[in-house]
């Protein structure tokens with residue numbers, strides 16, 4: 001990975017290039033950083049690189065020195081970044097995108113900025129590091145190089161630290177402690193000195209959750225919360241006798257397609273069990289038959305032979321299933337109903353994420369079939385989720401397997 005930094009103040013980078021993790025990575029040849037002095041491309045022998053702003057204001061860097069400096073270093077593989085307060089705000093997604101490039105050129109702005117024609121013609125991405133005012137783009141360039149370098153293999157000593165960051169990305173870190181075990185009368189939390197790894201992990205997860213909810217609730221919209229839930233997550237597909245619009249009682253049939261697709265969604269998003277509820281014995285037998293059919297299918301006959309169906313379980317009623325979960329988890333699960341229609345009191349997924357983290361209970365998400373869940377189900381659950389909507393109208397036409405996939409992605413997907 002190579003970085004080229006175009007700046008009128010190369011001295012800024014002296015310590016940076018020789019210090020700590022970045023300094024070591026440069027020495028070991030894992031990254032290459034060249035500093036290009038913009039003054040070497042001045043328009044005259046006075047070293048002039050800037051000029052008065054058209055229309056008044058301060059000084060602006062002229063396009064010719066920038067263009068000539070760029071020409072000396074640019075190849076087809078170069079990606080040109082300009083640091084400016086008007087840029088898109090830098091985050092870990094941008095870091096990852098830049099880490100995939102071979103050669104990143106960073107143009108540091110100074111004074112009021114650079115001539116806009118150069119930015120239009122030569123810059124691929126304009127980046128700001130946050131909403132505060134600095135004196136120039138040199139510190140932002142160092143911030144970018146620092147963050148991107150960490151993702152270059154071998155730069156961060158403990159490679160798994162980088163993996164952990166991306167795995168737990170989207171949530172704040174837990175607090176850290178070191179010796180002495182008592183300092184100023186303050187003790188290290190008992191959970192960390194117990195030597196019990198499971199206990200330590202649980203405490204750290206919980207602390208990360210508490211801090212994120214308190215300090216950065218905005219992060220929840222994108223965070224993958226599954227690793228932070230210490231209890232099981234269950235998906236329930238309900239085939240319940242419901243009144244249809246003609247006033248007849250009907251029970252929808254189990255379908256192989258639903259069982260497969262929902263099982264695979266559950267597998268993908270770390271769901272503990274996929275439970276099918278149907279009061280009909282013949283339908284329960286059908287579930288077993290489908291599972292057995294695929295499990296016993298000879299190799300080669302079933303290209304989708306998957307362990308996903310091992311998540312599947314059938315129950316007579318919602319109550320029986322919830323009692324089973326409670327027994328298994330030693331806690332009453334939080335029950336969540338889904339609907340395709342708007343309902344009063346329904347909560348958006350974002351709120352459910354917050355509730356799940358706050359309560360840290362096992363959770364069972366109920367999906368209805370055909371006409372949806374029965375009214376008494378809605379009144380008996382802890383949370384009703386707002387329907388998945390888009391386009392127009394206050395009703396969705398999604399198949400239940402699509403609804404499961406979308407909801408699981410919104411709850412537990414990386415984004």
Ligand code: 9D3
Pocket residue numbers: 083084085109110111112113127128129130131132133134135136137138140
């Ligand atoms: C009068 C308008 N100002 C723009 C908000 C002028 C101005 C202020 C500061 C122009 C340039 C600068 C110098 N800052 C950077 O070059 C810069 C920066 C920053 O100030 N904050 C956050 N990220 C960045 S990236 C480059």
